[in-house]
Amino acid sequence: MxxxxxxxxxxxxxxxxxxxxxxxxxxxxxxxxxxxxxxxxxxxxxxxxxxxxxxxxxxxxxxxxxxxxxxxxxxxxPVNHFCLAFGRADFDALEARLARHGVEVTGTGSNSFGARGIAPDVIYFPDLDGNVIEARYYE
Structure with a gap:
């Protein structure tokens, strides 16, 4: 399928x-x-x-x-959150953009299971309407 x-x-x-x-x-x-x-x-x-x-x-x-x-x-x-998976360089660039735009990272995690296995690092942050977004990368 x-x-x-x-x-x-x-x-x-x-x-x-x-x-x-x-x-x-x-x-x-x-x-x-x-x-x-x-x-x-x-x-x-x-x-x-x-x-x-x-x-x-x-x-x-x-x-x-x-x-x-x-x-x-x-x-x-409401949905609890949705997750976007990035490459490592894009994940790092996202963290920099969040900081530059004053968006608070509200949570972090490590070794988190997802669709492609274990992600070493994850972050959570809200969009402007309170929708929670998880961002991660896989190695």
């Missing part, structure tokens, strides 16, 4: 501010960013990999998401 994570949805209070954070601080490229800025796309996304994006949805869209999924009360539920 070949299954991949296609996208996740993060609820954000200000889509442009969130897009800037994910692009400038985390370093993920925008998807449909210009279309969103021009009013031609309902939300922007950022690319995690060739297979996966994060959609930046406005908090006030939760009721429309419920209607779309057909599952009442399913929208807007």
């Amino acid at each position: 070949d299954v991949r994570l296609d996208h996740l949805v993060c609820w954000v209070s200000d889509q442009l501010r969130a897009l800037d954070f994910y692009e400038q601080v985390i370093g993920l490229p925008g998807v449909r960013a210009e279309e969103f800025r021009d009013g031609k796309a309902p939300f922007p996304s950022v690319r995690v990999s060739g297979d996966t994006i994060i959609d930046l949805m406005p908090e006030n869209a939760a009721n429309r998401v419920d209607e779309g999924t057909g599952v009442s009360g399913s929208a807007g539920h």
Whole structure:
């Protein structure tokens, strides 16, 4: 079976501010960013990999998401965290960008199990809307 994570949805209070954070601080490229800025796309996304994006949805869209999924009360539920795996050099660069932008690393760990085995170091930090992000690297 070949299954991949296609996208996740993060609820954000200000889509442009969130897009800037994910692009400038985390370093993920925008998807449909210009279309969103021009009013031609309902939300922007950022690319995690060739297979996966994060959609930046406005908090006030939760009721429309419920209607779309057909599952009442399913929208807007918090997720504990999501994890982004970087190469070691990109992980180090992320830590420097977080510090430069005044983003507090709220937790750390070592020898943490994940999709590709054990990561020697992990960090946790919130985005601008309180979504918790874990960042790690594998050797």
